[in-house]
Amino acid sequence: MTTDQGGTVATVTYRDAVRMALQDALRRDPRVFLMGEDVGRYGGCYAVSKGLLDEFGPERIRDTPLSEGGFVGAGIGAALGGMRPIVEVMTVNFSMLCLDQILNTAATLRHMSGGQFSVPLVIRMATGAGRQLAAQHSHSLENWYAHIPGIRVLAPATVEDARGMLWSGLVDPDPVIIFENVMLYNMSGELAEDAGGVAIDRAALRRRGRDLSLITYGGSLWKTLGAARQLAGEGIEADVIDLRSLRPLDDATIMESVARTRRAVIVDESWRSGSLAAEITARIVEQCFWSLDAPVARVCTAEVPIPYPKHLEDAALPQPAAIVAAARAVMGR
């Protein structure tokens, strides 16, 4: 297959795209190394780093003890020392153990050193529910990190972003957290073989409509696009915004869309209270109040620990039917 520009494209999974990004970074820059639980001999909990140990060896693909506070701290130290570490935290649920390192060290050192030190660290975390991994492995806590000044938070939802955001994150002189939704690893998409870094400060309009703005990110993007297709069958045309960057938020893209459609539904796989959806709602009301035709609506996860049984897990998460219902409601239908 070829692109318009004459380059070739291949169909790859999201998992492949992340692995290609890791390989590319490891080949391009000798300062880059990967560490985390089971990333080496086991090939990664989600098989993302499979084969990398053979190619790059144990110095650069480092298995760590089950000690998030320890190995994230080591990553911060390595970054301060001139390396470009990529630290994998198996899931965001485990990252509470290293929250102190991220919040009190990585995010503050530039500020507290008067700009003398920067922490060029990339932390990858899996996030999200849907694999029946129960309440200690399924939560979406991206918004906790999006709250913290001093770090950048990314959420690739496409294979292109999965391939591109890692390198762009490594180039950034400050800590970057990349959230990979566990339901996306098996998803396939087309990727140009010469794909590389992507811009990481703008949201993307993944679908253009006129009637309402559906605002989402990560694993919810595909459910939202599905809902938008269903709505189109009912004559409701939705903008679908993929936030891509959770910190900073791209207000300009959001407000341009909402001012045009006058209605917004935010789809966010975290709990409603104190969610990113709440933050975006507030910003829309602050910046777009006089353009609104309906209250801003949110489709979030039910405020329960994510259940283990499949039917309850499905019921707890934002699903296309709920997105469609919320969209109809803001349309007055």
Next chain:
Amino acid sequence: MGVFRMPSLGADMEAGTLVEWLKQPGDTVRSGDIIAVIETQKGAIEVEVFESGTLERHLVEVGATVPVGTGLAVIRSDGTPAGAHNDLPPVAPVAVAPPSAPATPPPLERTALAGSFGPKASPAARRLAQERGIDLDTLTGSGPEGAIVFVDVEQAWLRRGASVVTGPAKSSGVDGMRAAIAAAMARAKREIPHYYLGHSVDVSDSLDWMGRWNDSHPPADRLVFSALLAKAVALALDGFAEFNGQYRDGQFHAAAQVHLGIAIALRGGGLVAPAIHDAARLSLPQLMTALRDLTNRVRAGRFRGSELADSTVTLTSLGERGVDWVQPVIYPPQVAIIGAGAIQRRPWLVGDSIVPREICQLTLAADHRVSDGHRGGLLLREIEARLQAPEAL
């Protein structure tokens, strides 16, 4: 001009009761005059005014207890016209907590906020309604929970004939349309240096051709002359970009397509000129359908915003019962309008013979900022040529 307010007759006074008015509306007052008697916790106190003028009206009635600072009367200073302070609402008595209760200062003039906030309407609808002078109480909402939303206001505005409007209209219905037409036409005559051209066109061949068409087609597919005229105008404009577009922000913006505004009189009075989009691209039967559809919908009050907002040129046709010719006024921000008088059977010179022919007087009003008379004349000639080759329409 001033407002005489409940004075504070002691640091702990929160409210007072008006016992007696010593000055009545119309009375002259001078600074220092005793104007009223106020009952406080310390007893009845005569209070004085610190302004000179005429007491215009009382704002509270005798017996009312109101918080300190509440307006009691309007004093018109000498030389101020009467009624200049009508925005101040009369004040209703406010219940005041008994002295033993902890003091909560009553908000001043809260009654200004009293009453309904109006129907449920979205912020976008409220903003548009305010901009366009539309009363939300007259609208029915189509949004969530029956709220009035942007499109409801927009539709009301369009029904009112907004195609010709450039500024806020204050009233509704036919009056609103009258105001809208007034605003647009006044702006046209104020801003647009019109020039006018006229040309008598022999449309006998067009009518003959149309007669033959209509004889060979079922009633639903039959044409009227307006359709031929609209098509001829749309096609002719192809080579005359300076007549087709809009003049905005001190600059002419030529349009790529001809969105032909059709002036349609409304039965209740007034007129609107919604567009047939890309009229040059439509076949005659399609144009006929579009014309019929537009006329029906306009008279039923149902037409789309895009049909009103983006006309690039307008055609006004006086119809069968009209007079010989019209000198039309351009609808801003357009830059040209073409008029057609009623078709009249006239003696006409063909070759060396005088024969009866069907004559239509075409006129053009155009914006001299954008085009000149020479080109305008060529445009009318081009329309004539198109009408005289009806088979090519």
